[in-house]
Amino acid sequence: MKLLLTGDWQLRFRKPEMRLDENYFETQAGKVRQILEIAEKNDCGAILQPGDFFDGVETPWFVVQHYMKMLIDILFDKGIDLICSPGQHDLRYHTREIENTPLGVLKAAQILSLEEIISYGDGIQICSVWWGNNEIPRTVKSKNNILLMHRMVLQKKLWLGQTDFVYARDLLKNYPEFDLFVTGDNHQGFVEEDNGRYVVNCGSLMRANIDQVDHKPRVYIYDTEGKSLEEILLKVAPVKKVLDIKKAEVQKERDERLELFIANLRQGEKGTTFDFIDRLYEVMNDKKVDQEIREIIEEALGK
Numbered sequence: 612m613k614l615l616l617t618g619d620w621q622l623r624f625r626k627p628e629m630r631l632d633e634n635y636f637e638t639q640a641g642k643v644r645q646i647l648e649i650a651e652k653n654d655c656g657a658i659l660q661p662g663d664f665f666d667g668v669e670t671p672w673f674v675v676q677h678y679m680k681m682l683i684d685i686l687f688d689k690g691i692d693l694i695c696s697p698g699q700h701d702l703r704y705h706t707r708e709i710e711n712t713p714l715g716v717l718k719a720a721q722i723l724s725l726e727e728i729i730s731y732g733d734g735i736q737i738c739s740v741w742w743g744n745n746e747i748p749r750t751v752k753s754k755n756n757i758l759l760m761h762r763m764v765l766q767k768k769l770w771l772g773q774t775d776f777v778y779a780r781d782l783l784k785n786y787p788e789f790d791l792f793v794t795g796d797n798h799q800g801f802v803e804e805d806n807g808r809y810v811v812n813c814g815s816l817m818r819a820n821i822d823q824v825d826h827k828p829r830v831y832i833y834d835t836e837g838k839s840l841e842e843i844l845l846k847v848a849p850v851k852k853v854l855d856i857k858k859a860e861v862q863k864e865r866d867e868r869l870e871l872f873i874a875n876l877r878q879g880e881k882g883t884t885f886d887f888i889d890r891l892y893e894v895m896n897d898k899k900v901d902q903e904i905r906e907i908i909e910e911a912l913g914k
Contacts, residue, residue, distance in 0.1 A: 612735055614757075615650040615658045616831040618813030619795045621700060623666035624674050627819040629855050629862075638853075640677065642816050645845050646830055647685045653832050655691060656731070660723075661795030662698025662742055662761030668712045675713045682722050693723040696739040698761040698795055707741060735835055738789075742796070752788040755835045764794040764812055766801050779803035779810040791833060800829060807838055816845075821863050824850050869904055 620643065626635030650658050665675075686693055695701075701714040709715040709725065717723050727748075729737045734754030740747060742761040750756055763776040782792050783805040792810040799822075800814030811831055818826050828845040847853070872895075895905060 612657075612731060612733065612835045613653055613655045614833045614835065615646065615653070615655040616793050616811050616813060616833055617646055617658060617660050618800065618815055619663040619698065619798060620660065620816045621663050621666040622670065622674060622678060624671050627817075629820060629858060630817075631853055631855055636674070639817055640681070642828065642845055642847075643678065643681065646816075647681070647691075649830060649832075649843055650691050651685060651689050655832065657692035657694055657737075658686075659737070659757070659759050659793045660693065660695045661759055661793050662696050663700040663795060664695055664697070664717075664723075665701055665713045667700050668703045670713045672713075675716060679717065679720060679722060682717070683720075686722065692729075694729060694737060694739065694759060695723050695725055696741055696759040696761050696795070697725060698742045702742065707743065733835070747782075747786055749786075750788055755791075755838070756789045757791045757793065758782075758786070758789045759793045761795045763796045764792070764810065765797060766803060769797075769799070779812070780805070782810055783808055790838060798823065799826060802831075802840070802842075809833075809840055811840070818847075818850065818854060821854070821856070821860060824854065824856070865903065868901065869907065872898065872900060872904060 622639060622643070624636050626632050632638045646658070682693065685691070695714070697709065697714055701712060702708055703710075703712055709718065714725070718725050725739070727739050729739075731737075735757070736750065736753050736755065737757045737759060738748050738750060740758065740760040740762065745762065747758065747760070764779050764782065765773075765776050766779055768776075779792075779801070780803060782789075783803065790808050794810060794812045797812050798815040799812075801812050803810040811833075813829055813831065814826055815823070816828055818824075818828065828847055830843050830845065832841040832843065833839070850856075891908070895908070
C-alpha cells in the first residue's frame with residue numbers, strides 16, 4: 612500500500628501578511644490540487660495529514676465548501692482515504708472539541724477520518740495522536756505501525772529557550788514498535804531516519820514567513836511493502852515572487868530590537884522596589900529606544 616504524507620495545510624482565504632499573491636486562496640487551492648493529483652498518479656490508498664488542516668475554526672464556509680467539493684471529486688472517485696490528526700488550529704478553544712468546526716463538518720460528511728486507530732490489511736495500523744495529547748500509544752509490533760501526530764517535533768531547537776517539543780531521534784529510540792512517524796506543527800520540513808524507520812515532517816504547505824525562505828513545500832510517498840520513502844517537491848513560484856522579503860526583514864529586525872530591549876530590562880537591578888512603568892521609561896531613555904519600539908510598548912501598556 613502506498614501512502615501520501617503531507618504537512619500542515621492551514622487552509623484559509625485571506626493571505627498572510629508577508630505574502631505577495633494577488634489571489635492567495637487560489638494559490639493554496641492549487642497546491643492542494645497538486646497533492647491530490649500526486650496521490651492519484653501514484654495509486655496511493657490514503658493521504659496522511661498531521662493536523663492544522665484549516666487555519667482556524669472561523670474559516671469562511673465558502674472556503675470549506677470549495678475544499679469539500681474538491682476532495683469529494685477526487686477522493687471518492689479514486690477511493691483514496693484522507694486521515695487527519697487535528698491540530699490546535701482545527702479545535703475550538705484549542706480543546707479536543709471538534710463539533711461546530713470546519714474539520715468537524717468534513718468528518719460528518721465522511722470526507723476524512725479522525726479515528727485514533729485505523730487498520731488496513733497486511734498488518735498496516737495507523738495510530739493518530741491529536742494536538743494536546745502527549746501520550747503516544749504503546750502498541751504491539753505489527754508489519755507496519757504508523758503514528759500520525761500533531762506535536763512540535765524537532766531535529767534541533769529552533770531557538771535557544773524553546774520548550775514543549777520532542778526530538779525526532781527520541782521518537783525513533785523510545786518507540787521502536789513504530790516504523791513511521793508523520794508529524795505536524797513544525798513548519799520546517801525534515802526527515803530523520805534510523806535503520807529504515809522514519810520521522811517525516813513535511814513542514815507547511817505554504818511559505819508564509821521570512822524563516823521559510825529556504826523551505827521547499829513537499830510531500831512523500833511511503834510504500835508499506837518495501838518501507839521506502841520518496842520525496843516529491845511541489846511546483847511553486849520563486850520565493851521572491853511570493854514573499855515580501857524586504858518587509859519581512861524589517862519586521863524581523865524590529866522584533867530582534869524589541870527582544871534585546873526586554874532582555875536588557877530583565878537584567879536590571881533585582882531586590883529593589885520601584886514602579887515598573889517608571890523603570891520602563893528610565894531604561895527606554897537610557898538605551899535610546901526607537902520611537903517605533905516605544906509606540907509598540909506603550910500600545911501594549913494601554914497608554
